[in-house]
Amino acid sequence: MAIIEPFFALLSESDLNLKKAVLESLNSIAHSMPKPLQLINPAFENALSDACKYKPELVKEIELGPFKYMVDEGLAMRTSAFSFIDTAMEYILEKVGINYIVDQILMGISKYYNKPMLIIF
């Protein structure tokens, strides 16, 4: 089942779009052939936890004429991270432990009404 290990390693890369693509791919793998997910390692767990975190430095102010909007560039990645956890839960729960899952849940319940919150609840 070595095919999945490069995916796990790619989540540690810095590129946000790459991380999001990796998480979406892992989500698809979780749907269709979830068994390899049991190979997750501590490095992947750390990278996944990092992907779930709200990062204020990724929130940018966009000016559209007289209006200013705040755009969270990390939101799509967090949504993919929580989607993956939700999809893969029954296969990874024993491996990562309930404490890890609860930590991600607590991190994801934020002050904003967004998709990660919907996925968490």
Next chain:
Amino acid sequence: MNKVISLAPLSLFPYIDRLVDKFGECTTKFDKAINAKQEGERVKDCIRAFMRTIFALSKIEEINSMPKFKGFYDEKIVKNEKFKELYEQAASS
């Protein structure tokens, strides 16, 4: 959360206090949004999902022996008319 509740409900119990603290923050935020009439679809979806989670937790028999959750449920959900209505909608769906 609903998945964790269905897969391993009793394993959540050591974390109930931390979770209830967060739930308390959520109800405060939702209450403000409802009272300020900021009931956009996204807020409503969040509140409905939250109520489904509370309902799923309340169905665990042993949860009533957790004073913090029971206190939260009685004070924040049952005693708040709007939340009680939303909770009952979630329970019946």
